[in-house]
Each structure stands twice: as C-alpha cells, then as structure tokens.
Amino acid sequence: MKIAVDAMGGDFAPLEIVLGSIEAIRENPHMEVVLVGDEQQIFTILKENNEQKNPRITVHHASEVIGMDEHPAQALRKKKDASVVVATALVKDKQCDAVIAPGSTGAAVAAALFGLGRIKGIDRPTIATPIPTVNGVTVMLDSGANANSKPKHLVQGALMGSEYAKLLLGKANPTVGLLSIGEEASKGNEVVLATYPFLKKLKTISFYGNVEGRDIPKGTVDVVVCDGFVGNVVLKFAEGLVTAVTQLVKDGIMAGGIFAKLGALLVKPAIKKIGKRLDHTENGGAPLLGVNGVFIICHGSSKAKEIKTAINIAGDLVDRKIIEHIQKTIEVEGAFKYEYDE
Amino acid sequence: MKIAVDAMGGDFAPLEIVLGSIEAIRENPHMEVVLVGDEQQIFTILKENNEQKNPRITVHHASEVIGMDEHPAQALRKKKDASVVVATALVKDKQCDAVIAPGSTGAAVAAALFGLGRIKGIDRPTIATPIPTVNGVTVMLDSGANANSKPKHLVQGALMGSEYAKLLLGKANPTVGLLSIGEEASKGNEVVLATYPFLKKLKTISFYGNVEGRDIPKGTVDVVVCDGFVGNVVLKFAEGLVTAVTQLVKDGIMAGGIFAKLGALLVKPAIKKIGKRLDHTENGGAPLLGVNGVFIICHGSSKAKEIKTAINIAGDLVDRKIIEHIQKTIEVEGAFKYEYDE
CATH class of the missing domain: 3.40.718.10 (Isopropylmalate Dehydrogenase)
Structure with missing residues (x-):
C-alpha cells in the first residue's frame, strides 16, 4: 500500500x-x-x-x-x-x-x-464528509464539489454515498436520506422533488425518504444526499456555530466568577470527550467519490x-x-x- | 394598536x-x-x-x-x-x-x-429570521417561504431585509451579505452568481459581498440573503445541532462522576445566560416580509x-x-x- x-x-x-x-x-x-x-x-x-x-x-x-x-x-x-x-x-x-x-x-x-x-x-464526482452525530457518524454528500446539482448527480451521489457508508460504518444496508425542507415527498425545491422518485426506484440502496436539517446532527440516517452548495453552507455553518458557542461559553464562565471557573475545571474532562467526537480532525478528511x-x-x-x-x-x-x-x-x-x- | x-x-x-x-x-x-x-x-x-x-x-x-x-x-x-x-x-x-x-x-x-x-x-414574500450571533443578531432571509429563488427574489429579499434590520437592530446602514460558498464574487451556484452584480448596483443597501456559512453565527453582517431551501435547511440544522450538543454534554456529565456533576452545577448559571441568548423563543417569531x-x-x-x-x-x-x-x-x-x- x-x-x-x-x-x-x-x-x-x-x-x-x-x-x-x-x-x-x-x-x-x-x-x-x-x-x-x-x-x-x-x-x-x-x-x-x-x-x-x-x-x-x-x-x-x-x-x-x-x-x-x-x-x-x-x-x-x-x-x-x-x-x-x-x-x-x-x-x-x-x-x-x-x-x-x-x-x-x-x-x-x-x-x-x-x-x-x-x-x-x-457525471460529477462528489465530496463525502463524515459528520459526527448523537449516535455515531452520518456521511453527508455532496459537501462542496458541485454547486448546481441536477437529479442525476444526486442519484449518483446516493449510490456512491451508500457504498462508502458500507465500508466506513460497516453496515450492510446503510439508510440514505434526501435533504429537504419537509419529510413528505411533496416538500422540497425543484431538484429535490425531481430526484425523489429516482431514489425510490434504486435497487442497491435503502432509501429512507426526505430528511430535514435537524436530522443530520440527530443521526436519523447513515447517508444524507444534497447539492454541494447546500452541503458546503451547512458544513461551514456548523464550524462557525461550534466556534461561536465555545467562545460564548468561555466568556460566560470568565464572567461567572470563581465558582463558575471551578465548575468549568470539574466539567472539563467530560466536555473534552465530546469535543473530541465533534472534532473534524478526528475524521481525517473526506473522500472525493x-x-x-x-x-x-x-x-x-x-x-x-x-x-x-x-x-x-x-x-x-x-x-x-x-x-x-x-x-x-x-x-x-x-x-x-x-x-x-x- | x-x-x-x-x-x-x-x-x-x-x-x-x-x-x-x-x-x-x-x-x-x-x-x-x-x-x-x-x-x-x-x-x-x-x-x-x-x-x-x-x-x-x-x-x-x-x-x-x-x-x-x-x-x-x-x-x-x-x-x-x-x-x-x-x-x-x-x-x-x-x-x-x-x-x-x-x-x-x-x-x-x-x-x-x-x-x-x-x-x-x-414578486414573492420572504421569511426574515433573527439569528443570535456572537456579537448580537443577524437577520437571515429567506428562511423557508421560497424553495426556488431566482435572482430577483434574492434582490428583493436584500432590500426588505435591510429595511427590517434598520428597525430591528437600530442601525442606519445595516450590512447585507449574500450567502455563498466562498467570499469571492466568482464563487457560488448559478443563482448566487447571477444575483451578485444586481446587489452591487443597489443604492439603498450596504452590500458587503458574499458570506459563507460560518459567517452567520460569527455575525459578520447584519443581514444574510439566501434561497428559502438553503435558509430552512440551515435553521433546522442549527436547531438539531444545539439539541444534539446539549444531549451529548448532559450524557458526558452524567457519565463523568461526582466531580463532573458538581462542576455542572457550578457552571449552570453562566451557561443558562448563553442558553437564553440562543433560545429562539427569545426572538419571538419571524416576519413575513x-x-x-x-x-x-x-x-x-x-x-x-x-x-x-x-x-x-x-x-x-x-x-x-x-x-x-x-x-x-x-x-x-x-x-x-x-x-x-x-
């Protein structure tokens, strides 16, 4: 190797x-x-x-x-x-x-x-990013290779993401969700609406249906398929949110006096473990599939x-x-x- | 009234x-x-x-x-x-x-x-959601009214969002950013690329240029303009992420033994203040502009x-x-x- x-x-x-x-x-x-x-x-x-x-x-x-x-x-x-x-x-x-x-x-x-x-x-390669969730890891793709995905790109993404999740997560039938703005098949933008029926027809993946933004950190499915513009915005938003909340917590503790500081010290080991789970360096990059x-x-x-x-x-x-x-x-x-x- | x-x-x-x-x-x-x-x-x-x-x-x-x-x-x-x-x-x-x-x-x-x-x-109304940031509040629109925005919808959103931010934030010249996947004018999907030059021409708003996902929680601009599909995914993702991290922290503390629990008790007042800032109920709904x-x-x-x-x-x-x-x-x-x- x-x-x-x-x-x-x-x-x-x-x-x-x-x-x-x-x-x-x-x-x-x-x-x-x-x-x-x-x-x-x-x-x-x-x-x-x-x-x-x-x-x-x-x-x-x-x-x-x-x-x-x-x-x-x-x-x-x-x-x-x-x-x-x-x-x-x-x-x-x-x-x-x-x-x-x-x-x-x-x-x-x-x-x-x-x-x-x-x-x-x-037709187009896609970046598959593993995202830590409450109960493990969800693979999101595309996270930035294509900013104007058409249905065929999302379908191909679903197929590739499922294969990758099989290897990464060791699951025989990873579930695949289509990122949308409602659970029903009737919810979504034009591209998502057009993609849904194709995903339903696929034989080699376990299609869960639509998922929403909140389902990503919740770990509802093993693979989330989306357009690269959306995926990229979500990933960078997550990065920014984690940084912002960390900063707010630090500021809050510094302003909270001696007890808050002592408390922070005692909580640190527990928090550190979570930080490690959410730390993107633990996941070491994303394959271009x-x-x-x-x-x-x-x-x-x-x-x-x-x-x-x-x-x-x-x-x-x-x-x-x-x-x-x-x-x-x-x-x-x-x-x-x-x-x-x- | x-x-x-x-x-x-x-x-x-x-x-x-x-x-x-x-x-x-x-x-x-x-x-x-x-x-x-x-x-x-x-x-x-x-x-x-x-x-x-x-x-x-x-x-x-x-x-x-x-x-x-x-x-x-x-x-x-x-x-x-x-x-x-x-x-x-x-x-x-x-x-x-x-x-x-x-x-x-x-x-x-x-x-x-x-x-x-x-x-x-x-042409189309838009939902303007105030989002808490590190240094205040950013108005994000559209957060879910239109799933297939065209450039004119984003331009109209920018104008309305700017007027709303003037009232909500009390700023004479709120900055308006266009949500994209890179800071340069050349980065984005087709709709964003087509929207950029129009926003640059507007006389009544202070156009900042493109912003990325991480700029939302960072509070880089006062108003973030985006398509309703993207805005809705981001909002729901934020909701899910906050819930997930809270759960992980609770679990971590429960598993962390007596010192972690004591620490959590001491930190609580400081954390509560932050929770209050991030709590969407504090912002009480979003106007349909x-x-x-x-x-x-x-x-x-x-x-x-x-x-x-x-x-x-x-x-x-x-x-x-x-x-x-x-x-x-x-x-x-x-x-x-x-x-x-x-």
Whole structure:
C-alpha cells in the first residue's frame, strides 16, 4: 500500500503534513508514503525527525504549489508541476494507490478530475464528509464539489454515498436520506422533488425518504444526499456555530466568577470527550467519490493528526476496493440510463 | 394598536397562545389583541386567568384550524373559516394592524399571500429570521417561504431585509451579505452568481459581498440573503445541532462522576445566560416580509413567551411603518425594472 501525499497543501504545510505522514508510517508497518513537494523542505523535516532513511518514505519533487486563493482551473493550467497534480499523476500511473490532498478543495477536485477521470456512469464526482452525530457518524454528500446539482448527480451521489457508508460504518444496508425542507415527498425545491422518485426506484440502496436539517446532527440516517452548495453552507455553518458557542461559553464562565471557573475545571474532562467526537480532525478528511482512484480531500487547516487519519482511511478504502464497489453498483443500477430532466 | 392572533395555531394552542397574548396585554397598556379561533376554548382559558372581561381582549370565532401536516394550498381552499385565514382577513379589512401566526409555516405564508396580497414590486414574500450571533443578531432571509429563488427574489429579499434590520437592530446602514460558498464574487451556484452584480448596483443597501456559512453565527453582517431551501435547511440544522450538543454534554456529565456533576452545577448559571441568548423563543417569531401588512410567523412549538415577544415585535413594526419603508425602498431602487435572467 503506497499513498501519495501532497505535502505542500494547506495552511500548515509542509511541516504538519510530513509529521502526519510519519505518524501514519510508524503506526502501520505495511504502509508506504510518497511525499510530493519541495524536496529540500520535506527532507529537512524528515531529517529533524530521524526518518530521512526510512525505506517506506519517499520524497517526490514538485516545484509548484497551488495556493488556497487561486482559481482552480486557471492554476491547474498554469502550474503543471503543482504538488497536487504530481501526486495525482502517481496514482494515475499506478505508482501509488491513493492521494491525500490538503489545501484548496477546488484545486483538489480539478486535479482529481483531470488526472484520474471519472468512473463510468458518474457525471460529477462528489465530496463525502463524515459528520459526527448523537449516535455515531452520518456521511453527508455532496459537501462542496458541485454547486448546481441536477437529479442525476444526486442519484449518483446516493449510490456512491451508500457504498462508502458500507465500508466506513460497516453496515450492510446503510439508510440514505434526501435533504429537504419537509419529510413528505411533496416538500422540497425543484431538484429535490425531481430526484425523489429516482431514489425510490434504486435497487442497491435503502432509501429512507426526505430528511430535514435537524436530522443530520440527530443521526436519523447513515447517508444524507444534497447539492454541494447546500452541503458546503451547512458544513461551514456548523464550524462557525461550534466556534461561536465555545467562545460564548468561555466568556460566560470568565464572567461567572470563581465558582463558575471551578465548575468549568470539574466539567472539563467530560466536555473534552465530546469535543473530541465533534472534532473534524478526528475524521481525517473526506473522500472525493466518483473519480477513478482513491482521493481524500483534507481541510485547509489540517494538522498532523488529520493527515494521519486521512492516510489510514485512504488505505482502508483501497483495501476494501471502494472503486470496484462503486463501479458494480452503477452497473447494477444502470443509473446512467435513467431519463433525467436536464 | 390591535393585533390579530391565530389562537389555534401550533402544538400548544390554544392555551399557550392565549397565555402569551394575556402577558403582552398586561405589559403594554396601549395594546389590544383579537384572539381568533374556537370561542369556547379561548373563553375558558381567559376565564381561568380572570381576563374574560378585559376590554383589550376580544375573541373572534373561527370554526376551523389548519393542521401542521396539511397541504397549505389545499387546506386554504377547503377551510374558508380557518383561524389563520380569519385573523388575516381582520388585517385586510383594517380591523387589526398585524397578524400573529403560529403553526404551519406553509399555511401561514399562503394565508398571508392570498389574504393581504404583495407589496408592489415584490414578486414573492420572504421569511426574515433573527439569528443570535456572537456579537448580537443577524437577520437571515429567506428562511423557508421560497424553495426556488431566482435572482430577483434574492434582490428583493436584500432590500426588505435591510429595511427590517434598520428597525430591528437600530442601525442606519445595516450590512447585507449574500450567502455563498466562498467570499469571492466568482464563487457560488448559478443563482448566487447571477444575483451578485444586481446587489452591487443597489443604492439603498450596504452590500458587503458574499458570506459563507460560518459567517452567520460569527455575525459578520447584519443581514444574510439566501434561497428559502438553503435558509430552512440551515435553521433546522442549527436547531438539531444545539439539541444534539446539549444531549451529548448532559450524557458526558452524567457519565463523568461526582466531580463532573458538581462542576455542572457550578457552571449552570453562566451557561443558562448563553442558553437564553440562543433560545429562539427569545426572538419571538419571524416576519413575513413583502405582503401588504405586518405578519409574524411563529414556530409550531411556540409557547406563551414566544407569542408575547411576537406581539411586541408586531406592534413595533406597525409603529415604525415597516410596510411604508419597504414600499419606499422599492420605489427608489425600481428593483422590479431590473432585467433579470429568468
């Protein structure tokens, strides 16, 4: 198992990316990583950590980096030697089994799409993000790859999300919900209303029906399917809400005097466990499903722990043959043969 | 000032609705309410509270109620004497100044639209929900009236939201953000991309540019404009997330032993204050902007406190002439003359 890691992507690259890769290697005796990016910088970090001679760590030089604020398609055209492009090419050329891409999500999606191509029957790849819930984890997709999803994209998302949830959650028949503004089939926007009957016809998924916003944290279903604009807004809203509430609680405790402060100290261990559950770094990135290869997108603010988890997840998805599973479900459903309203 | 209250709407009607109305009357010596619904039930509650002879409380009989799960348009056609319809007619006929509508949001929007009509230049009314943030309140609209907004609807929403925020927040130039998936004007779905240049041209609002999901709880802008499908998903997601985190914290504390429990007790007063800020009942409903009359939609789970607050807000909006302000801004902008992509 050999994972190509874009060591230059994200706010804390290359240090945290390299450290996370080292951790993953140390934990998994059968794992190899190829660190793609500025040879010298990466080598310095490896040396500082006494890993410069580890045969399971290779450095693959790439002279360019795509920044967080660059226009994805333009950057991709200009920077042929960008680390994320080179890492993707290693999978395309079968030198590696999966890509880890922290940094710009748009650039990652574009690099994956151009570098690996799509699975037959999939029109657009989709980002599947695991979200912690009251009773476990719900996979939400699309969380940002497509801002103008049509019914066929949501149907394909449902098929891919279900396959991913089988592997991630170990459930034989994960339930799939369609995100809407009411439980009834008659509630929703035009795209959701048009998607519902197609999802009902699918043979390989367990379609639950419509779910609402509140069902995501409640964990009503295993997979929530939605348009990428909606998914992205929800994810970022959740991030902001957690930050805001944490800040308010801190302020409240500071203003609450000595007893409140003592109380906070006593409650801390219990709260910390919850924080750990809600911490997105625990989930280590989100796979881009629908491209011809295992490709994990990590948050731009990824640190070592998230990278390590992402590498583990990538290894797992390769081992369990996620691509083959998706190919098979698409074949069984003949999803691309549905007559969609365009 | 006379407010028509649909006393039969929502999960706790008529008891909580009547109690909230009584509280509002007791607090405001210049306020009158007309309780619309089942005469006998309402009268019993008034009697139990010694308010059956209060000259500022009138009961207006309506023999029907639209349930939470009924199809709005169909229910409206069938139930001519539904409490929400009768309450709306009282405003239409100038017997009352505003409507308070707890219960089914869809039925409320339909009743307002058919009963009051639209303000000239407004194509679709929009629900404006005040959301508590780190530093105050942000108005989000549309939070559920239109599931398929076009650019002109978002533009009209921006104009109305800005006028509402001026009154609610007391700011001369509230900032207005367009909800998207990136800060740059080039980020968004088709509708958002098409809306941006129109918002930039407006003379009467202070357009901030795009905002992201995380900017809502952060309070980056005073008004967030979005499609009703997206707004509704976000609101319900927030509700679910707050419930889920509260549950997790409780469970964590219960499992955390005696010290955690003691700590929780000590922290409680500080936390309670925050809970109060985030509590949607403190905000007492959301105005439906764009119809020809003040119309406040309350949550289906509304209790007395929320109804009282909603009545106060309604009185305030009537006093400050929100309808005239919206009419004026529409005239100044000539918003309906824009050439929109349909």
